[in-house]
Amino acid sequence: MQKKKQGGKLWLAAAPLYLFTLLFVAGPLVYMVILSFQTRAEGYGVLNVFTLDNYKKILDPVYLETFGQSFRLAVTSTLIIAGIGYPFGYFMAKCSPKWKKRLMMLIMIPFWTSSLIRLYGWMIILQAKGALYQTLHFLGMDIAPLKILYSYPAVVIGMVYALLPFMMLAVYSSAEKMDWSLVEAARDLGASPVKAFLTVTLKLTMPGLLSGVILTFVPSMGLFFIADLLGGNKIVLVGNLIQDQLTRGADWPFAAALAVVLMVMTSLIIFLYRKVTHSTELEGIL
Amino acid sequence: MRKRMYGGLLATAMAMALALTGCGNTSGAGTENGTQPAQGEDAQTAQEQGDGQELVLYTWDLMFPDEILEGFEEETGIEVVYSKFDTDEAMLQKLSTADGGDYDLIFADDYIIETAIEQGLVQELDPSKLENYENIDSRYQGQFYDPEDAYTVPYGAGIPLIVYDPELVDFEITGYADLWNESLTDSVALVANGRVITGITLLSMGESMNTEDTAVIEEAGQKLLQLAPNVRLIQDDNTQNALLNGEASVAFLYTSQVYAALQENPDLRVVVPEEGLGFGVIAGFIPSKAPNSEAAYQFLDYILDAENSAACTQYVGYYSTNTAGEELIPEEVSQLLVAPEGKTMEMVENVSQEANDVYNKVWTEFKAACD
Amino acid sequence: MKNKTKLPGIFLGIVLVVMYLPILMVVLYSFNEGKLIASWKGFSLDWYVQLFQDEEIWEAVKNSLILGLLSCFSAAIMGTLGAVGMARVKWRTKGAVEYISTIPIMIPEIILGMVFLTFFHLLNLPNGMVTLVIAHTAFCIPYIYMMVKARLVGMDKALEEAAQDLGATPVRTFFDITLPLILPAVASGCLLAFAMSWDDVIISIFVTGPRVTTLPIKIYTQMKTGVTPEINALCTVMLGVTVLVLTLSGFIQKRFQKKQL
Numbered sequence: 010m011q012k013k014k015q016g017g018k019l020w021l022a023a024a025p026l027y028l029f030t031l032l033f034v035a036g037p038l039v040y041m042v043i044l045s046f047q048t049r050a051e052g053y054g055v056l057n058v059f060t061l062d063n064y065k066k067i068l069d070p071v072y073l074e075t076f077g078q079s080f081r082l083a084v085t086s087t088l089i090i091a092g093i094g095y096p097f098g099y100f101m102a103k104c105s106p107k108w109k110k111r112l113m114m115l116i117m118i119p120f121w122t123s124s125l126i127r128l129y130g131w132m133i134i135l136q137a138k139g140a141l142y143q144t145l146h147f148l149g150m151d152i153a154p155l156k157i158l159y160s161y162p163a164v165v166i167g168m169v170y171a172l173l174p175f176m177m178l179a180v181y182s183s184a185e186k187m188d189w190s191l192v193e194a195a196r197d198l199g200a201s202p203v204k205a206f207l208t209v210t211l212k213l214t215m216p217g218l219l220s221g222v223i224l225t226f227v228p229s230m231g232l233f234f235i236a237d238l239l240g241g242n243k244i245v246l247v248g249n250l251i252q253d254q255l256t257r258g259a260d261w262p263f264a265a266a267l268a269v270v271l272m273v274m275t276s277l278i279i280f281l282y283r284k285v286t287h288s289t290e291l292e293g294i295l
Numbered sequence: 296m297r298k299r300m301y302g303g304l305l306a307t308a309m310a311m312a313l314a315l316t317g318c319g320n321t322s323g324a325g326t327e328n329g330t331q332p333a334q335g336e337d338a339q340t341a342q343e344q345g346d347g348q349e350l351v352l353y354t355w356d357l358m359f360p361d362e363i364l365e366g367f368e369e370e371t372g373i374e375v376v377y378s379k380f381d382t383d384e385a386m387l388q389k390l391s392t393a394d395g396g397d398y399d400l401i402f403a404d405d406y407i408i409e410t411a412i413e414q415g416l417v418q419e420l421d422p423s424k425l426e427n428y429e430n431i432d433s434r435y436q437g438q439f440y441d442p443e444d445a446y447t448v449p450y451g452a453g454i455p456l457i458v459y460d461p462e463l464v465d466f467e468i469t470g471y472a473d474l475w476n477e478s479l480t481d482s483v484a485l486v487a488n489g490r491v492i493t494g495i496t497l498l499s500m501g502e503s504m505n506t507e508d509t510a511v512i513e514e515a516g517q518k519l520l521q522l523a524p525n526v527r528l529i530q531d532d533n534t535q536n537a538l539l540n541g542e543a544s545v546a547f548l549y550t551s552q553v554y555a556a557l558q559e560n561p562d563l564r565v566v567v568p569e570e571g572l573g574f575g576v577i578a579g580f581i582p583s584k585a586p587n588s589e590a591a592y593q594f595l596d597y598i599l600d601a602e603n604s605a606a607c608t609q610y611v612g613y614y615s616t617n618t619a620g621e622e623l624i625p626e627e628v629s630q631l632l633v634a635p636e637g638k639t640m641e642m643v644e645n646v647s648q649e650a651n652d653v654y655n656k657v658w659t660e661f662k663a664a665c666d
Numbered sequence: 667m668k669n670k671t672k673l674p675g676i677f678l679g680i681v682l683v684v685m686y687l688p689i690l691m692v693v694l695y696s697f698n699e700g701k702l703i704a705s706w707k708g709f710s711l712d713w714y715v716q717l718f719q720d721e722e723i724w725e726a727v728k729n730s731l732i733l734g735l736l737s738c739f740s741a742a743i744m745g746t747l748g749a750v751g752m753a754r755v756k757w758r759t760k761g762a763v764e765y766i767s768t769i770p771i772m773i774p775e776i777i778l779g780m781v782f783l784t785f786f787h788l789l790n791l792p793n794g795m796v797t798l799v800i801a802h803t804a805f806c807i808p809y810i811y812m813m814v815k816a817r818l819v820g821m822d823k824a825l826e827e828a829a830q831d832l833g834a835t836p837v838r839t840f841f842d843i844t845l846p847l848i849l850p851a852v853a854s855g856c857l858l859a860f861a862m863s864w865d866d867v868i869i870s871i872f873v874t875g876p877r878v879t880t881l882p883i884k885i886y887t888q889m890k891t892g893v894t895p896e897i898n899a900l901c902t903v904m905l906g907v908t909v910l911v912l913t914l915s916g917f918i919q920k921r922f923q924k925k926q927l
Contacts, residue, residue, distance in 0.1 A: 022840075023755055026748025026807070030767040033804050037785035038769070041777075044784055049648075071660045078663060097681055100674035114912060115682055119689060120861050121908035125885045126901040130688025133695055137541040140691055154541050156481055159528040161666045170688070231774025234867060238889060241528025242487055243665035248776040248868075250659065255872070256384075260655075261784055268777045275773050532890045 038272075045265035055261055063266035072250065076270070079246040082161075083229040086168035090176045090225045093169070095218060098180025099210075102187070109185075116174050128167055128238055135163055135239075159241030167235040172228060176221035183217025184210075216286050223282050227275045247271050350590040351376045353386065354402035358450075359598075360610040367597045373590045383407035390416050395583035400591040402450050402579045406645050409440035411580070417446045418583045424592040427599035430619040434634070435576055439644040447578040448595050451613030453550040454574040454634055455491055457566040458535070458557075463544035470569040471499040474545065479525045484543035486552075487531035489658030490643050491573060493519065495547070498570045504641050507650040516657030523664040538563065554612040554631050565631075571639035577613065608632050689905065696898035713899040720896060726884035733795065733880060734863040737802035738810075738856045744803070745810030746852050750844060753818050768812065770805040778805065779872035786873060797873040798880070802863045809862065810855035817851035 048058040066072065101112050119127060134140045137154035145152055157163055191213070195205040211218075233248035242249075247267060254264035352359075356379045364375050380386040383404050390398065395416040403411075411417050422428045425448070435449040459468050465478065474483055485492055494504035496515045506512060527543040528534075535556035537543040548556060556563055581591045598607055604620030614634040615621045621633050634640075646654070696714070700707030717723065748767070752760060770778055782801045783793075791797055825847070829839045867882040874883060888897050 020751065020755060022747040023751025025744045026752070026767060026811070027763055029744055029803070029807070030763050033785075033800055034769060035766050037781035038766075040785050040788060041781045069656065071656050071663070074663055075659070093681060096674075096677060100678055103674065104678075112678065112682075114916075115685075118905070118908055118912065119685065120865070122689065122901050122904045123882060123885055124865050125867060125882060125889060126692055126897060127688050129889060129897070130691040133691040134688060156527070158542065170685075173685070227772065228774055231776035231868065233776060234886065240666065242530055243526065243528065243662060245659060245663045248774065251776050251780055253659075255780055255783060264780055265784065268780050272773055272777055279772055530890075 041265050041268055044262055045269045047262045049260050049262050063262045066263055067266060067270060075245050075247055075250050078244065079230050082164065082168065082246065083226050085165055086172065086229050087222055087226045089165065089169050090173050091218065091222065094173055094176030094221060095180050097177045098217065099184050099214065101177070101181045102184035116177055120174070124171055125234070127170065128235065131166060131170065131239065132158060158239065159243060161244060163239040164236050164244050167239040168229050168232065171232065171235060172225040175224040179221035179224060180214060180217040183214045187213045219282055219286055223279060226278065230271060230275065348372060349374050349376055350587060350594055351378060351397065351399045352594070353378045353380065353398040355379060358402060358611060360606060363598065363603055363607055367594060370597070371593050373593065387411060390582060396586065398582050399585045399587045400579055400581055400594055402577055405438065405440040405576045405578065405642060408447060408578055408580060409645055412441065412446055416583050417580045418585065418588065419445050420447065420581065425596045425599060427596055430599050430601060430604065430617050432616045432618045434640070435616045438576060438642055447580045448599065449576050449578045449616040451577045451608065451611055452574050452616050452634060453613055454572050455486060455547060455549050456553050457545065457547050457568060458538060458553055458563050459545040459566065460538060461562070461564050468545065468566050471495045472570070474525065474547070475522055479545055481525065481527050482544045483525045484527050484534050484537040484546040485529045486534050486547060486549055487529045490654060493654055493657055494573050494643055498573065504573050505644045505646055507646050509650060509653045512650065512653045512657060516660060519657065519661040520664050523661060526665045529662060529665065550614060551612040557631065567635045567638065571641065573643055574640050575643060576616070692898045693902045693905065696895055696902045698895060701895065713895040717896045717899045723884060723896070723900060726879045726881045729878055730864060730881040733798050733802060734860045736799045737806045737863050738860045740799070741803045741806030741859055742810050742852055742856050745807045745855065746814050746848065749811050749814035749818060750840065753815070768808040771808045775868040779869040782869065783872040793873055794878050798870060798878065801869050801873045802866065805869065806859035806863060809859040810852060813851040813855035814848050817848045821847055
């Protein structure tokens with residue numbers, strides 16, 4: 010009796026979230042799916058005529074290649090990020106509490122500046138006659154102006170740089186919770202340091218690593234401004250394509266279809282993550 | 296005490312959340328009203344309309360020098376309300392929401408004007424009301440967006456050109472075809488307008504920039520792919536910087552960028568490509584339900600005056616579309632502000648949707664091939 | 667054993683140095699007299715003078731602050747109440763709604779930007795501060811919701827039950843017992859959400875109107891239309907403020923902890 014009454018009041022507490030989610034998250038997403046089956050009107054606007062053409066268009070090699078390019082870039086960046094971020098988070102968890110705090114602060118400070126300006130810092134470094142060139146020159150190397158900016162490696166640098174902190178934090182948070190005595194036990198039982206790491210540590214920090222992978226892989230498919238600024242517009246990612254279609258191309262249904270495919274791809278990845286880790290939350294930032 | 300504070304916070308927050316979710320539709324409408332000035336800078340403008348003493352001008356930022364706006368106000372007693380837009384598309388959306396009203400005079404790009412005319416948002420122009428009408432350079436009249444010159448008055452023209460650093464390029468560039476030269480690997484900067492770049496490729500093949508023949512567009516796409524290894528970057532804004540800071544040795548630039556590049560480095564060489572030129576026009580038109588079209592005529596006439604036109608041209612850095620004004624432009628900059636004679640010139644026009652799709656595809660393919 | 671502990675330290679150090687290198691460049695070049703970044707033309711504070719005179723930048727800063735605060739605030743209300751309510755109701759749609767509400771931070775931002783752009787257009791909602799707040803609220807909610815939810819899981823239910831047994835109404839219980847306990851989670855969720863809102867370009871660029879420019883959008887357009895070192899100066903100022911706030915909050919936290927003990 011009493012329980013029921015409480016439920017009634019609590020219904021009110023959850024109501025705003027329910028309403029907002031349905032109206033402003035589910036609503037737009039549903040509309041995106043509808044839009045992706047509609048026809049583009051001549052000039053501006055959208056016609057309410059069902060079509061599959063938008064999806065057929067994605068099968069064109071040009072656009073498939075865009076997905077391929079985005080995927081390759083995401084994989085490359087994620088691998089490099091894991092290569093740097095995993096040991097970072099791992100070593101950080103082994104630091105003294107005082108250093109943990111300091112390191113945490115050092116990771117967080119850049120978050121409060123602008124990610125764009127940090128990318129701009131890379132542009133200063135990588136420019137033809139930028140900081141790196143001048144340093145090399147100063148060191149007595151007589152080289153031609155650099156051609157690093159506006160290339161694929163520059164975009165990878167930007168991606169890695171922008172997303173690395175997420176991996177660091179995710180790995181750190183799971184390594185920090187880890188029971189180190191298990192590693193010691195394995196060592197006591199005669200396992201080599203490498204074996205102890207592979208069989209115990211890696212397994213226990215896997216949730217952090219995987220969530221770090223999600224946190225870097227998923228956003229990297231959509232960060233169009235990195236390809237824009239560091240890639241000199243030469244690297245076309247799905248994000249750039251969608252942005253192009255929305256603005257200059259004025260083809261909203263096609264943009265919607267691209268977004269639906271991208272969303273299905275990322276949802277699959279997250280679904281796999283949940284299957285593997287049996288967790289609904291992402292380690293690290295949450 | 297503390298508890299009450301929380302309660303108060305909560306109540307206001309709930310009210311706000313409700314306002315956001317429920318009544319959001321109406322709350323933004325007021326500020327988006329077309330006739331309101333963009334920001335504090337033109338606060339002078341927010342007067343009531345109807346006394347016939349106001350001209351609502353709608354265009355990009357920095358399109359008219361202050362002396363012209365003030366001069367007009369002094370001469371006519373009409374107050375100018377300078378309202379700004381960022382993109383042509385945003386302008387069209389506003390204008391169609393206002394159903395051709397709210398604004399008295401708009402300056403925008405050619406292709407969007409064609410759409411506005413098609414949608415019935417533009418009123419016919421009566422040249423007899425413009426004393427200086429004959430000053431208009433006839434080269435810029437009768438173009439696709441207004442073939443009968445029934446609606447618009449050109450204000451300026453843009454012609455993208457090739458600019459290069461002779462110290463870094465060891466041969467003389469004379470036309471678009473030279474961009475494909477093997478010695479320019481990873482050295483060319485391009486503006487990011489797909490239609491323009493595909494257009495010059497078509498010109499270099501002896502085709503029209505506006506061909507709707509999809510086979511020809513695809514062929515141009517193939518040719519563009521061969522240009523890919525030479526491309527250093529593709530960028531729409533301040534592309535000239537790539538040339539100035541040594542990132543690229545050759546650049547294909549918009550008119551205002553050519554102007555800016557040469558002001559920084561006069562040693563750069565400008566090429567008027569032998570294959571012909573593509574150009575665009577910025578023109579003024581009066582919306583169909585302009586509240587004060589008489590004032591719009593007065594303003595158009597004012598800027599068509601030779602002296603005023605020359606002042607405007609030197610301010611915006613586009614080519615003059617005014618023959619009388621051209622003569623008053625000082626020698627040292629005239630080369631940059633008066634369009635070259637004797638070249639075939641073609642405008643980038645709106646094409647059919649089918650052709651447009653192929654143009655889009657070819658452009659995406661090209662960009663992806665550049666890395 | 668001693669040798670071993672040095673290597674990790676070196677690794678951490680190198681990574682951090684590389685992380686801060688671009689920031690250092692930006693700070694350095696904010697004092698450069700020249701406009702182009704290719705060359706160093708001498709020390710100057712001109713860009714700071716210009717920065718403080720540039721009304722558009724401060725307008726953008728103001729907009730970003732307003733946007734961040736409004737979105738965090740509404741997200742905090744909905745996220746917190748939602749987490750508290752959802753923890754106790756047993757509706758069939760609960761799981762689905764919970765999942766949907768976290769979608770905004772699970773998908774690439776570009777998708778969110780595009781769905782809001784098209785949806786607001788469908789609703790005929792003019793782009794501006796209102797649309798910005800709605801969009802930002804949508805991606806702020808998950809941060810707060812998940813934080814609070816995690817906190818609720820670890821909370822001692824007995825406290826609430828005791829209060830109710832003593833005759834407190836659910837509302838009273840919420841304010842007297844639950845809220846104080848989850849407040850730290852709400853606060854850290856808000857902080858995270860605000861940081862995300864403060865730095866968001868992708869979503870904002872799609873839902874903003876011609877009259878509202880947020881700071882990241884301003885920076886983005888400045889960067890595209892030729893960077894002026896003014897932006898470098900702004901970044902330096904932001905960095906300074908961050909360090910100051912962090913130091914202050916660390917200081918306050920220390921004092922607060924001592925008092926509690």
